[in-house]
Amino acid sequence: MALVNEHFLKLPNNYLFADIAKKVNAFKVSHPNADVISLGIGDVTQPLCPAVTESMHRAVDEMATEKGFRGYGPEQGYLFLREAIVKNDFLPRGIHLDASEIFINDGAKSDTGNIQELVRWDNSIGVTDPIYPVYIDSNVMIGRAGTIKDGKWSNVTYLPCTAENDFIPEIPDRRVDIIYLCYPNNPTGTVLSKEELSKWVNYALKNDTLIFYDAAYEAYIQDPDIPHSIYEIKGARKVAIEFHSYSKTAGFTGVRCGYTVVPKEVTAATLGGERISLNQLWHRRQCTKFNGASYISQRAAEATYTPAGKEQVRESIAYYMDNARTMRDTLTELGLEVYGGQNAPYIWLKVPNGESSRRFFEQMLYNAHVVCTPGVGFGPSGEGYVRLTAFGKREDCAEAMRRLRKWL
Numbered sequence: 001m002a003l004v005n006e007h008f009l010k011l012p013n014n015y016l017f018a019d020i021a022k023k024v025n026a027f028k029v030s031h032p033n034a035d036v037i038s039l040g041i042g043d044v045t046q047p048l049c050p051a052v053t054e055s056m057h058r059a060v061d062e063m064a065t066e067k068g069f070r071g072y073g074p075e076q077g078y079l080f081l082r083e084a085i086v087k088n089d090f091l092p093r094g095i096h097l098d099a100s101e102i103f104i105n106d107g108a109k110s111d112t113g114n115i116q117e118l119v120r121w122d123n124s125i126g127v128t129d130p131i132y133p134v135y136i137d138s139n140v141m142i143g144r145a146g147t148i149k150d151g152k153w154s155n156v157t158y159l160p161c162t163a164e165n166d167f168i169p170e171i172p173d174r175r176v177d178i179i180y181l182c183y184p185n186n187p188t189g190t191v192l193s194k195e196e197l198s199k200w201v202n203y204a205l206k207n208d209t210l211i212f213y214d215a216a217y218e219a220y221i222q223d224p225d226i227p228h229s230i231y232e233i234k235g236a237r238k239v240a241i242e243f244h245s246y247s248k249t250a251g252f253t254g255v256r257c258g259y260t261v262v263p264k265e266v267t268a269a270t271l272g273g274e275r276i277s278l279n280q281l282w283h284r285r286q287c288t289k290f291n292g293a294s295y296i297s298q299r300a301a302e303a304t305y306t307p308a309g310k311e312q313v314r315e316s317i318a319y320y321m322d323n324a325r326t327m328r329d330t331l332t333e334l335g336l337e338v339y340g341g342q343n344a345p346y347i348w349l350k351v352p353n354g355e356s357s358r359r360f361f362e363q364m365l366y367n368a369h370v371v372c373t374p375g376v377g378f379g380p381s382g383e384g385y386v387r388l389t390a391f392g393k394r395e396d397c398a399e400a401m402r403r404l405r406k407w408l
C-alpha cells in the first residue's frame with residue numbers, strides 16, 4: 001500500500017485564486033450582461049516587447065538549423081544569460097556576483113517553493129503577514145508548518161504588517177531559523193528602506209538565520225533610496241538567497257523564466273556543526289531535479305538587457321505604474337485609506353466601515369462589477385484589506401475607477 005504524504009491534506013483546499021474564480025464565474029453566470037473588470041489576480045496584460053519577441057524568433061530559427069540546434073542546456077542556465085544578469089542587475093548597484101552564483105529557472109514560483117528542500121524539516125520559519133501564499137504552503141507540504149488553527153500554522157512565526165506599524169515588520173524577539181521576506185511586497189505593495197532591511201540582515205547574522213528574499217517586483221521601485229536587492233546590504237551574502245523573475249518585469253508570466261541567487265558564502269549547519277555551502281547543495285539539487293529553462297526563454301530574458309529591451313521594459317512598467325497612480329488618486333479622493341502602489345504594482349486598500357475583506361470583495365463584484373482580492377487570503381493580518389492590481393489595461397483600470405466612484 002502506498003501511503004500518501006498526509007501533510008498535503010492539511011492544506012485548506014480553497015486555494016485563494018481558485019475560490020475567487022469560482023465566485024466570479026458564478027456571478028457571470030447569473031449576470032450574463034455584466035462586463036466584469038478584474039483587478040484581482042496578479043497577471044500582466046501588456047504583450048511582450050519587440051526586443052524580446054525578436055530575440056525569441058531568432059532563437060527559434062537557430063533551433064531549426066543543424067548548427068544552431070540545442071538540446072539539454074546546462075541545468076544552472078546558459079552562461080550568456082547568467083553573465084548578463086551579473087552585469088546588468090547587480091554590478092551597477094555595486095554588487096559583485098559570480099555567474100556560478102546565479103541559477104536560471106522557469107520562474108520564481110518554483111524556486112521559492114523548492115528552496116526549502118535545502119533545510120531540515122524541523123527548522124522554524126517566520127513570514128511577514130500578509131504574504132504570497134507559496135512560502136507557507138510549500139512548507140506545509142513537507143510538514144514544517146505544523147497544524148492550522150484560526151488561519152495560523154502552529155510552527156510559523158507571523159510578523160504582522162498592517163497600517164498600525166506602517167507595514168514594517170517587527171524583528172522577532174526570539175530566534176527563527178528561516179525568514180521569508182518579499183519586497184516590494186505582494187500583496188501590500190509596500191517597500192522596506194535600506195535601514196529597515198539592514199535590521200533583518202543584522203538579525204540574521206546575529207542569530208544564524210537564513211533569509212529567503214523574493215525580489216520579484218524590484219523593477220517597479222521608483223524611489224532611488226529603496227534597495228532593489230538584499231545584497232545592497234553589507235553582510236547579506238552570508239545569510240540570504242534571493243529570487244528574481246522576468247514575469248512581472250517583462251511580461252514573462254507565460255514565457256517562464258527567472259533566477260535564484262545563491263552566493264558562495266551562504267551556508268547552513270549540520271547537526272554536528274559543520275557548515276555546508278548552499279550554493280553547492282542547490283547546484284546538486286538542480287542537476288538532479290531540473291533540466292533547465294528553455295533556450296528560447298533564456299534568449300528572451302537576455303533581450304531585456306539590450307538597450308532597446310531595457311527601454312521597452314521601462315515603458316511597460318511605466319504603463320502599469322500609471323494605472324497605480326490613477327487608482328491611488330481616485331481611491332484617496334474617495335476618502336479611503338490606500339497603501340502601496342508607489343513602488344509596486346499593487347494597491348492595498350483598507351476596507352471601510354470595518355467590513356470583512358471577503359464581504360467587501362463580494363460587494364465590489366456585485367455593485368461595481370470589479371474584482372479585487374480579499375486580503376485575508378494572504379494571511380490573518382490581511383483581514384480588513386483588499387488588494388487591487390495595476391496590471392490591467394489602462395481603459396479597464398480607468399473604467400473600474402469610474403465605477404468605484406459611482407458605487408462608493
Ligand SMILES: *Cc1c(COP(=O)(O)O)cnc(C)c1O
Pocket residue numbers: 042106107108109110112132182186214216244245246247248252253257258
Ligand atoms: C508573481 C510572483 C512571483 C513570480 O512568479 P513566476 O513563477 O516567476 O511567474 C514570485 N514571487 C511573488 C511574490 C510573485 O507575486
